[in-house]
Amino acid sequence: MSNRQARREQARTTRTPRTTRPSGGPAKRPSNTGGGSDIFSRGFLLAMGAFAVVAVAVIALVVAFGGGDDEDSDLVAALEKASADLPLDLINGTKIGRDDAPVKIVSYEDFQCPFCLQYSAEQEPQLVAELVKSGKVQLEYRHLPILKNESVRAATASQCAADQDKFWQYHHKLFLVQAEAGQITSEKLNVGRFSDDNLKKYASEIGLDTAKFNTCFDSNEHLDLVTEQQREANQFGITGTPGFLVNGTPLGAGTPADIEAWKQVVTNVENAIATATANAGTPSATAAASPTATPTKAP
Numbered sequence: 001m002s003n004r005q006a007r008r009e010q011a012r013t014t015r016t017p018r019t020t021r022p023s024g025g026p027a028k029r030p031s032n033t034g035g036g037s038d039i040f041s042r043g044f045l046l047a048m049g050a051f052a053v054v055a056v057a058v059i060a061l062v063v064a065f066g067g068g069d070d071e072d073s074d075l076v077a078a079l080e081k082a083s084a085d086l087p088l089d090l091i092n093g094t095k096i097g098r099d100d101a102p103v104k105i106v107s108y109e110d111f112q113c114p115f116c117l118q119y120s121a122e123q124e125p126q127l128v129a130e131l132v133k134s135g136k137v138q139l140e141y142r143h144l145p146i147l148k149n150e151s152v153r154a155a156t157a158s159q160c161a162a163d164q165d166k167f168w169q170y171h172h173k174l175f176l177v178q179a180e181a182g183q184i185t186s187e188k189l190n191v192g193r194f195s196d197d198n199l200k201k202y203a204s205e206i207g208l209d210t211a212k213f214n215t216c217f218d219s220n221e222h223l224d225l226v227t228e229q230q231r232e233a234n235q236f237g238i239t240g241t242p243g244f245l246v247n248g249t250p251l252g253a254g255t256p257a258d259i260e261a262w263k264q265v266v267t268n269v270e271n272a273i274a275t276a277t278a279n280a281g282t283p284s285a286t287a288a289a290s291p292t293a294t295p296t297k298a299p
Helices: 003-014 043-084 114-132 147-163 166-179 196-205 210-218 223-235 260-281
Strands: 103-109 136-142 243-246
Touching: 043 114, 043 166, 103 114, 103 260, 114 136, 114 166, 114 260, 136 147, 136 223, 147 166, 147 196, 147 210, 147 223, 166 196, 196 210
Parallel strands: 103 136
Antiparallel strands: 103 243
């Protein structure tokens, strides 16, 4: 081989090869030898944008509904404290307070009612602490089961608990079940919380004699009483819960705003009693009054 041929052969073997391509088509782009993806590709950016939208929506939902869990937790804590603080010596069936208290407050309630739950957790314990224990007020619970079957069953069950002088403990238990389930922020009715089996379980949990309770409950022993109290409430013009009588006079729709409003109601009654007593010249602790209060919300 001549020197010229040898040089041509050496140049041919060391020349950089061309990128191959199919006949008639564009050259194939060499693959990325770095092993990473192109993070600025259009598909990647679209995916990241969609993720951001979902994240914002989730955060908005947490902000919008996060307060609900706090409210439910507050009611649970309030009911647990109220149950622990019950003045057992002042309990008589569905009444709590001295029989000679000058102011008698009757509440008509439904164990499934979220407004009753709120009243029982927030205002009722304050009434007990500040007005019942002082001897000014006696509270009495009566039934107005307007939310159908489980409300009626819970009402009759609570009367069976009253037979064992544990109405108020059972009352707190039923409302505690509702608070723990989130009834105040997401109302659900007749979903099994007050099924017959659960109502019997709650009786056992608060230490009732379950044999006596079950016999009472299964026989519908107190259904007539519950029905009569519902009829009585309607005769007073009370059709929503909670509804109140104060010394036999309907308080009106809704619940007083807070404990201060309740104190004003009691003061109005005490003033009416004092006036009636002065005018008659004889004691009249049971004088009827016409209290007024501004309700914050109607049931």
